[in-house]
Amino acid sequence: MYLSRPAEYALRVMTYMALLDPAKRVRARDLSKAVGVPEHFLSKIMRRLTEYGILDAKKGHNGGFVIAKPLSEVRFLDILRAVDFEPSADHCLFGLGNCDAQHPCPLHQEWSILKNQIEQWARSHTLGEADHAAVG
Amino acid sequence: MYLSRPAEYALRVMTYMALLDPAKRVRARDLSKAVGVPEHFLSKIMRRLTEYGILDAKKGHNGGFVIAKPLSEVRFLDILRAVDFEPSADHCLFGLGNCDAQHPCPLHQEWSILKNQIEQWARSHTLGEADHAAVG
DNA sequence: ATCTCAATGGACTGTCAATTCCATTGAGAT
């Protein structure tokens, strides 16, 4: 609802993967089942995460994905950006093309506050916080 | 991007209307031009706002819409809810149906923080804050 | 009474993001 589907799914798989044994590769197919995201769509998302350097992919036998960095170094913001979701992208709520601090629209101030909060949220949380205890 | 189109448009017209003479009714057609939202689509949105009691509508000659309450009593939250956008709607990011405080998913904590911030934002801002000086 | 204007409501259409499909590539295993 605040996030695009790919953004939501990316956050979801990454969090799920964060709970797994980092030494073992996981296939997209298995992740798809575990996490409830259509297989091929998920593959496409994992590709973006791989290009972006967040995942490491390997083809063929015993292939699959692993997270490419220490969990505490993977910010939500990085995950979102990998799938082209930029939390602070400045799209003027008022529909104005030239809305900025110099030429603010009547909603500029309020909207900026929210955008900043969301960006700050994405910037300050990492996969290191994924709750191992939580089952759902 | 965080908001649905109807939610964004609703916030936009309402903010625009907040700057107008509250004694004069405005036609949807005129608002549509002023605010850059397709006329019939906007009408549909205004209808929701009217049902919800935020706007007052009048048909026929000299008809149109006016805001039905003092600006400081119209919270962004009310506007969003009128168009069925509930900022704190609990849709588990992890895709789990039964995710709550008792059965948290691994993203529960982080996601709750963001949802609460957004809801708090919508709850604490009103049309009274619309910036009359801002032109865009 | 009748005419015009503007909102109302619901059915219809278009568009783009979400999802699926398929052919290709590269890595291991035998």
Added chain:
DNA sequence: ATCTCAATGGAATTGACAGTCCATTGAGAT
């Protein structure tokens, strides 16, 4: 070398939501 497995990449399809259309209702004005 060859076979199988899994990722890759792009083309094709689907579906949800954005946007359009039209017939109806109710309020003034003449």
